[in-house]
Amino acid sequence: MIPVYKNEGSIVLLLGALDELAGTLDAPLEAVFVVDGSPDASFARLEEGLRDVGFRSRLILLSRNFGAFAAIRCGLSEASGDYIGVMAADLQEPPSLMREFFAALTSKPLDVVFGQRLGRHDPGLSKAASNIFWAVYRRLVQPDVPEGGVDVFALTSAFRDRLVAMGEANSSLLGLLFWLGGRREFIGYTRLEREHGKSAWTLKKKVTYLLDSVFAFSDLPVRVLMFAGIVGLAVAALLALIVVGARIFGTYEVPGYAGSMLAILFFGALNTFGIGIVGNYAWRAYENTKQRPLNVVSLRIDFAGKEP
Template sequence: MAAVTFSTIIPVYKNEGSIPQLLQALTEMHRALDGKMEAVLVVDGSPDQSYALLRAALDGLEFPAQLLVHSRNFGSFPAIRTGLAAARGHYFGVMAADLQEPPELLIAFFKALRADECDVAIGTRTGRKDPLMSRMASNIFWGLYRRLVVREMPEGGVDVFGCNQAFRDQLLRLEESRSSLIALIFWLGFRRKLVSYERLEREHGKSAWTLRKKVEYMMDSVFAFTDYPIKLLIRAGAAGSALSLMLGAMVLIASISGHITVPGYAATMLVVLFFGTLNLLGLGLVGTYAWRGYENSKQRPLAVVCMQHANDQEAQ
């Protein structure tokens, strides 16, 4: 087998209709990359004929390929991690089996990585040939994601990326089951290059990226990367406490001046207003300590060294 320089990782789930076009696209990529590319196909518990089609075609492929099969559907991000761990190249790229991201994008990733222009290349959508409702939902989703999770996230979101071996190794060390692979890419840092493209129309099948999965992904990302909900509790508690003092003063004055004649009304309102908002503030403070403990439990490194140099002189 010829030396492998480039590894293309493809998660496969309900993609039987696009398998022939996918294999043809991979063949063309292999030729464009001087015959130094391998494909790592990860069938993520797909219930259709995707595995059978790939297994039947495997021995006749022009390019080196690995076919890995998950015992059930774990999700696209675990499938990507499986592929990255098994890949044998020096540069790695991730593409979708539905071919909505053009193969030329992966070639651009590999060229930038090989030229040492960056450690991680990220595909950013400048447009997408999807239905109007799908585009609107995507814009809302990624808009919230930028505001709540990763402020550096491109407006169109991120689905595919490429990286070198140093970045791949660091990414695989972050073993978090309920997290976001894309957010981890931005958290790691390194030298980054954004490569723009237009997302193509899906020709076969229906996307498995449902509203339920989007909500779960957003929740995983928020709880794994930001303490925004806790800060929101603290702010609401602090603002509510200040407001309760003002309202409490108004109730007390009204009670003293005789405008409130219901027995016990003033005392009840003062207690409810004060302790209700104080409870919010207390939850926020306790949540802050819980968040810090949770952050430590993830065991992410305190810093990541992406480059190291030294001269050859021995210390005198």
């Protein structure tokens, strides 16, 4: 299963890599491509290229851009095999990983196999930002996620059914995978350098994904807010004792303006921050009550694959 968004430059190499992979597997390969409302020519190039490959495939076009994780969920639902792998269309994760994933799933009692990044050939700034992102993710959301993060995985059809049955909006597919538990294994690899195009995984999308993950899997923001409230009450009580004592002993005659303003500003900001946190939880809960579909399929085309 492969989500596609702004990947027209890598389509030819991707299909060639999958053709080569299909020839090394012990079972037939079926590839499901989900074009997530991509504004480039990815869909047209796939529709043309899939007529000449030697494996079965399904090409799905979503009505608009729903996001990578909604596209992956759609592709998982459409896949028909006993074992389903998810890989990126930009080929930064070696396609040979799929062969290792399937070998592990067929030879061991496993539910899911993850690709664990042991190294990456990305620019220094991108590498540093990714390391920070996954460090925060592991700390706040799922400590079981490996240090380098996870982009590709494979799972059994039974485990897939449990995953797609959870129709949460504004959640994290990776978080759901680790929340489900199951028998898992990690296979290490080195992330390759991107050859075509620019990654659509922008800073804004990373921050949104991290916030979705935190609010979907952790009550840490609420606990932090509650702790801040307790500290604020303790400070207020201490200041109140000081003020009363100073008044009794005649230390001052007129209360200080600066101290009053600072206290008002601090607690006002704390209240606003708290409303924002509670509002985020309430909005996500409300979104899930709507029961809207997580994606809308506009077109579905099946290709039988050329005979060898």
